[in-house]
Amino acid sequence: MSKTKVDSTGIDLTDNFAFTGTVTGTPGITEADQWRLTASKASTGDITANLERVDTGGFGYIGTGMTESSGIFTFPTTGIYSVTFNMFADNYVRVSTLTTTDNSTFVTAAKTKGDISGGEAASCIFLFDVTDTSTHKVKFKFHQGTGTLQGSTSENETHFTFIRLGDT
Numbered sequence: 001m002s003k004t005k006v007d008s009t010g011i012d013l014t015d016n017f018a019f020t021g022t023v024t025g026t027p028g029i030t031e032a033d034q035w036r037l038t039a040s041k042a043s044t045g046d047i048t049a050n051l052e053r054v055d056t057g058g059f060g061y062i063g064t065g066m067t068e069s070s071g072i073f074t075f076p077t078t079g080i081y082s083v084t085f086n087m088f089a090d091n092y093v094r095v096s097t098l099t100t101t102d103n104s105t106f107v108t109a110a111k112t113k114g115d116i117s118g119g120e121a122a123s124c125i126f127l128f129d130v131t132d133t134s135t136h137k138v139k140f141k142f143h144q145g146t147g148t149l150q151g152s153t154s155e156n157e158t159h160f161t162f163i164r165l166g167d168t
Helices: none
Strands: 033-039 051-053 068-069 072-075 080-089 093-100 109-112 118-131 137-145 159-166
Touching: 033 093, 051 080, 068 109, 072 093, 080 093, 109 118
Parallel strands: none
Antiparallel strands: 033 051, 033 159, 068 072, 072 137, 080 118, 080 159, 093 109, 093 137
């Protein structure tokens, strides 16, 4: 294959150039949001209360953002999302991310545990292909343990991050 070189003597680098074509493909991250547990949770079960969108420390989100009702999160648009459950706990705790694709049956998609006295942080991440925003949802669960999930309204302790990575 022969390569053609551009003759630099015919280019004036002080000229202004304009793009007149069409850009296609994903324009980058179009949705990113973060929520947190606002009060500590000592009992096992779904995390259904004490949730808020992060609102401190210069927080900002991209796009429409997630919506939440009784601990079930709804995605604003279709796409492939990175869903991260970041838990901060004292003593032994096991947590999981659950997803549904039929707006009814939730299955465990990712889980993690912490097992140390004095506080520990752990994360579980799941890439979720949201093909329908009315049926594809996510929730989080405290499965078992002798510890407490830590929550706060002023800083991220136990929190959830949602980032749309691209088209489905």
